[in-house]
Each structure stands twice: as structure tokens, then as C-alpha cells.
Amino acid sequence: EVQLVESGGDVVKPGGSLRLSCAASGFPFAAAWMSWVRQAPGKGLEWVGRIRNGGTTDYAAFVKGRFTISRDDSKNTIYLQMNSLKIEDTGIYYCKWEHNANYGYDDWGRGTTVTVSS
Amino acid sequence: QSALTQPPSASGSPGQSVTISCTGTSSDVGAYNYVSWYQQHPGNAPKVMIYEVTKRPSGVPDRFSGSKSGNTASLTISGLRAEDEADYYCSSNGGSDNLVFGGGTKLTVL
Numbered sequence: 001e002v003q004l005v006e007s008g009g010d011v012v013k014p015g016g017s018l019r020l021s022c023a024a025s026g027f028p029f030a031a032a033w034m035s036w037v038r039q040a041p042g043k044g045l046e047w048v049g050r051i052r053n054g055g056t057t058d059y060a061a062f063v064k065g066r067f068t069i070s071r072d073d074s075k076n077t078i079y080l081q082m083n084s085l086k087i088e089d090t091g092i093y094y095c096k097w098e099h100n101a102n103y104g105y106d107d108w109g110r111g112t113t114v115t116v117s118s
Numbered sequence: 119q120s121a122l123t124q125p126p127s128a129s130g131s132p133g134q135s136v137t138i139s140c141t142g143t144s145s146d147v148g149a150y151n152y153v154s155w156y157q158q159h160p161g162n163a164p165k166v167m168i169y170e171v172t173k174r175p176s177g178v179p180d181r182f183s184g185s186k187s188g189n190t191a192s193l194t195i196s197g198l199r200a201e202d203e204a205d206y207y208c209s210s211n212g213g214s215d216n217l218v219f220g221g222g223t224k225l226t227v228l
Binding site (some may be wrong): 033035037044045047050058094099102103104105107108109110111113 | 121143150152154162163164165166170173175203207209210211215216217218219220221222
């Protein structure tokens with residue numbers, strides 16, 4: 001059974017940093033392409049970025065160097081390092097396993113909540 | 119990358135059919151057969167209902183179907199049931215290795 005468990009969400013002040021984790025099981029993780037998607041309160045879904053097998057990353061334009069996605073295949077885990085956080089970064093952050101490099105079928109975690117507030 | 123355009127709301131009575139549209143451009147929806155549809159109930163993570171425009175994951179009722187014409191993809195739900203009331207989002211390969219989502223449609227079963 002595929003399982004994706006996000007963690008690391010917290011309350012942080014504007015300008016602060018946070019690292020989210022996504023622990024995966026039930027599929028060949030080292031070969032997997034993984035994405036982060038976020039959802040602001042009461043709003044829609046927004047793609048943050050993805051990491052390919054091997055570690056190459058792609059990011060949404062709004063990231064602008066503030067966020068970094070990495071992976072540790074020995075721990076079956078991906079990370080989202082978020083720096084210079086803004087109030088508008090508040091929301092639920094989901095990780096998902098991209099079964100296809102072109103964004104076809106996917107599996108999602110349950111998400112972790114990030115609140116940026118002074 | 120701009121979001122795909124969905125109607126903010128849709129509705130139908132039990133047993134009826136409803137279609138939700140998702141309009142993009144020739145650079146995303148029109149360029150790729152990688153459109154997905156997600157169902158999200160309050161407090162839950164999104165669940166994929168349709169992927170690659172028309173494919174339905176195992177366990178998803180065949181009342182759900184997808185199609186695409188030009189730059190617009192559509193999700194049709196036939197035989198509406200109360201449990202279909204949820205938010206629905208489309209997504210598409212956006213080109214340049216990006217993924218783009220629609221703004222979401224709130225479906226109400228009357």
C-alpha cells in the first residue's frame with residue numbers, strides 16, 4: 001500500500017524558515033518523481049515544485065529561490081526547505097508521487113499545515 | 119504560468135448529469151493529454167478521479183468520465199449522488215516541466 005506522510009508543519013513568523021518532510025512507503029522510492037502542492041485556506045491547489053529521481057528539481061515561478069526541494073533515498077523521504085516565509089505561504093502542504101513524468105496518475109499524502117503569522 | 123479556468127460553482131439534482139469545464143491554452147491543456155481531475159471533500163486531501171484526460175483509476179465509479187476538445191477539458195458526472203458534493207479541480211501538464219491547476223469548482227447536489 002502506498003503511504004505518504006507529511007510532517008514539519010508549524011507556526012512561524014514572517015521571514016522565518018521551515019523544513020517539511022514527506023516519508024514514503026509502498027513503492028520504489030528511488031525511482032520516483034515527487035511533487036509538493038499547497039493549498040491556502042479556502043483556496044485552490046497550487047503546484048510548488050517537484051524532484052525527479054536523481055535529484056533534478058523544477059519549481060513554480062512564485063518560488064523565486066525561496067524554496068528548495070531535496071530527497072534522501074536512504075530514508076525514502078523528500079523535503080521542502082522554505083525560507084523567507086511570507087504570510088501568503090500559509091496553507092496545507094501536500095506531497096504526491098507522480099507515477100508519470102508528464103503528470104499523469106498520482107498518489108497524495110494527507111498534508112501538513114504551515115501558518116505564517118506575526 | 120496562469121491557472122486553468124473553471125466555473126466557480128456547478129449544481130445538479132440527484133440522478134442528473136453535470137459537466138465541469140477546464141479551459142487552458144495551446145501551451146497546456148491543448149498541448150498535452152495529461153489532464154487530471156481531483157475530488158476534494160472538506161478536510162480531506164484531493165483524490166484523483168480522472169487522469170490522462172479519460173482514464174479512471176480503479177475504484178472510481180464509471181459515473182465519472184473525462185474528455186477534451188482543443189484547449190478545454192471536461193469532467194462529466196452522471197447519475198449524481200449526494201456524496202459527489204465536493205470541490206473539483208483540474209490540472210494539466212503546463213509545459214516547461216510545470217504543473218498547473220484550475221481554480222476549482224464547488225459542486226452542489228440539490
